[in-house]
Amino acid sequence: MAAETHADYTLASDELLASDLIGASVQNPAGEDIATVADVWIGEDGDAPKLILRESGVAGIGGTLHAISFDAAKILPVSGEDEPDVRVTYSEASLETLPEFEQNGLDDFRLASEAMGATASLPFGDNLLRVKDFVLKQDGTPEYVVVADGMAGMDLFVIDADALKIEQGDGDGSVMIDLDADTLAKAKMLKRDK
Template structure:
């Protein structure tokens, strides 16, 4: 059976109604029609031109890489570390994304998992770790954080956690090609607005695409990700530096 794009796929939940249209920095140019050329030649010419004029992607104010947020220390208002960020729950059914926090445990193992709303957390660059993990501050104490809702995942690898999406591959819709999903760029309220991908499984180059293009396949490919973009879309996507 040919894989079908899920009409309400799990990954589509990453961009809830709170996510706005992609900024101008992520617009895809329409290839200009050139007389006397075939469609294939037009696409190749447009891709070549795009490579020469490709823009570099810059994080907007308040945006954060999921890979930086996961593992970050959580502090109370007094500056005391009370927990760590275990993961990002990307929400479902119109729900709000949540920060999954680990209270207790050692080196990311053990302890209890709870959820904290993004609206209850302040996320800012840590002056002691510039370019790395941000600093997360919550208005909770070490005791009150234990009273927050416990996190229990319904099923493993259902792509509702940021860590499940990152590091996986997604098939380009309608082709046999695949791209690697390296990271997600989150808005200040936790929605996955962009995905950082390697367009093929050989190169190290990274580009940024709209996270709404990620959907969950159904049918024989049930449980796998599909990137609903063309090769031409990816050819003009902004570059993202490899750290």
């Protein structure tokens, strides 16, 4: 895949990477830090994306997880090394009243952080792609999946998010990318300013 000449893909001003969002501080309407973004729920076909917030944790450990809709947050992407600015309509007290989010075991590929790093099979040949990230729209919908060729591929390519097929079972899952060889050969290469 890397031997081909690929057009470049640069994030638009209204797009962000899931990896940039995960770990970002979450502020209430008064601008006070009340949580961190622990993950992004990308779900399966038809699922609405959600922000998974961790409140009362330290350095990403402990605390309680809560899922909120992207509609309840305002996310302003930034350039460079800064995290996106994430503001929610919740106070710290109202966030604590939300139901607790529980992950479905290890390898719950419906979560962006679990899917990132997963090896995905293709419907042709014996090639594998590694899921590296997700390009998200402002409403959290995955627009593209960022992939690398095989285990050690360094070049990052974007493919349509609809090509990613996640099958989640009881505590385990699998990932497949449903593309033909020609579409994959024409995938754009992700360029970043970081």
